[in-house]
Amino acid sequence: MTKCSVYVATSLDGYISRRDGSIDWLNDCNALVPKGEDLGYAQFMSSVDALVMGRNTFEQVLTFGTWHYGDTPIVVLSRQLKSLPEDVSDTVSLSADEPGKLVERLSARKWKHLYVDGGLTVQSFLSAGLIDDIIITTIPILLGEGKPLFGPLPNDVELEHVSSQAFEFGFVQSKYRVVKSA
Amino acid sequence: MTKCSVYVATSLDGYISRRDGSIDWLNDCNALVPKGEDLGYAQFMSSVDALVMGRNTFEQVLTFGTWHYGDTPIVVLSRQLKSLPEDVSDTVSLSADEPGKLVERLSARKWKHLYVDGGLTVQSFLSAGLIDDIIITTIPILLGEGKPLFGPLPNDVELEHVSSQAFEFGFVQSKYRVVKSA
Numbered sequence: 001m002t003k004c005s006v007y008v009a010t011s012l013d014g015y016i017s018r019r020d021g022s023i024d025w026l027n028d029c030n031a032l033v034p035k036g037e038d039l040g041y042a043q044f045m046s047s048v049d050a051l052v053m054g055r056n057t058f059e060q061v062l063t064f065g066t067w068h069y070g071d072t073p074i075v076v077l078s079r080q081l082k083s084l085p086e087d088v089s090d091t092v093s094l095s096a097d098e099p100g101k102l103v104e105r106l107s108a109r110k111w112k113h114l115y116v117d118g119g120l121t122v123q124s125f126l127s128a129g130l131i132d133d134i135i136i137t138t139i140p141i142l143l144g145e146g147k148p149l150f151g152p153l154p155n156d157v158e159l160e161h162v163s164s165q166a167f168e169f170g171f172v173q174s175k176y177r178v179v180k181s182a
Numbered sequence: 183m184t185k186c187s188v189y190v191a192t193s194l195d196g197y198i199s200r201r202d203g204s205i206d207w208l209n210d211c212n213a214l215v216p217k218g219e220d221l222g223y224a225q226f227m228s229s230v231d232a233l234v235m236g237r238n239t240f241e242q243v244l245t246f247g248t249w250h251y252g253d254t255p256i257v258v259l260s261r262q263l264k265s266l267p268e269d270v271s272d273t274v275s276l277s278a279d280e281p282g283k284l285v286e287r288l289s290a291r292k293w294k295h296l297y298v299d300g301g302l303t304v305q306s307f308l309s310a311g312l313i314d315d316i317i318i319t320t321i322p323i324l325l326g327e328g329k330p331l332f333g334p335l336p337n338d339v340e341l342e343h344v345s346s347q348a349f350e351f352g353f354v355q356s357k358y359r360v361v362k363s364a
Contacts, residue, residue: 012316012318012332012341013196013331014195014196014332126324134194136194138356140340140341140342140358141338141339141340141341142308142332142335142338142339142341143335143338144334144335144336144337144338145334145335148195150194150195150196150324150326151326152326152327153324153325153327154326155326156207156323156324156325156326157323157324157326158322158323159194159322159323159352160322160352161322161352161353161354163348164346164348166343166345166346166356170341170342170343171343172343172346172354172356174320174348174354176194176322
């Protein structure tokens with residue numbers, strides 16, 4: 001089965017960005033990270049066959065200026081968008097599929113590992129019981145409001161803690177496995 | 183100055199209880215904790231001169247059946263309550279003070295360390311810039327909804343990560359110090 005992982009940073013109060021989408025606070029904190037420390041990102045990315053993200057996250061990615069994803073395919077989930085900007089990398093495709101349908105379709109392409117990114121997309125995959133792993137890096141700040149990583153769920157989701165690592169610059173990264181009910 | 187600490191358990195999505203106040207999920211997870219392991223609670227409690235909690239938390243405490251606080255004074259914050267139940271321990275008192283006023287008053291009694299408990303109370307103390315330390319134990323479960331530990335803030339609150347400990351039964355406890363702006 002194709003595995004779906006979340007790899008994300010949040011404030012201690014669980015936000016992935018401010019309400020307007022800005023991640024100034026994350027950039028400020030990232031400035032404290034020593035050169036060469038990538039919190040396992042490169043290793044994680046090398047295990048991934050494709051990224052799945054919502055339109056909001058994708059639009060934020062486009063503002064970064066540099067392309068962080070190399071040749072890794074990106075599927076942008078949107079029911080509204082009919083086409084992608086012309087100058088976008090040809091590794092990017094658009095889909096209006098429901099999470100379950102999408103995973104099934106990408107699985108048929110022999111994509112074994114998907115990186116699911118963005119609050120609403122993570123929430124819809126979690127609600128559909130499709131997330132296997134969550135790697136969450138907690139940034140030592142409280143924002144008070146913003147876009148939350150997690151949202152409503154149809155049921156409790158039981159997790160298995162895999163490992164945690166505290167970095168000397170104050171970030172704490174924890175890995176969890178989602179316990180799938182039999 | 184009197185120090186104010188938070189010592190609390192939350193789900194990975196940041197809830198301290200379900201919407202109706204129930205902590206069945208926490209009790210279920212606590213059943214996994216080996217006898218004799220108290221996650222530093224006794225040591226923390228021995229450093230505390232008094233607890234400050236809201237009415238909701240206090241009413242929950244009363245449902246526990248056993249009294250966990252020994253002789254440690256408890257101040258119940260409420261603007262609505264006019265009196266406490268008659269059979270309540272005489273270590274419990276009622277206050278309608280604002281957080282700043284209360285800390286000032288308790289400080290004058292030479293109480294050096296307050297344990298601030300309950301979501302709304304923690305939020306009002308954080309908003310008033312009165313919390314010094316946060317010890318947060320993350321339980322490996324997602325609830326989807328409930329009463330959140332954190333809430334709106336007038337400003338970002340910068341934290342200093344002090345330490346983290348992952349327990350073999352899946353809880354992760356992290357200690358943070360609130361960075362007070364000069």
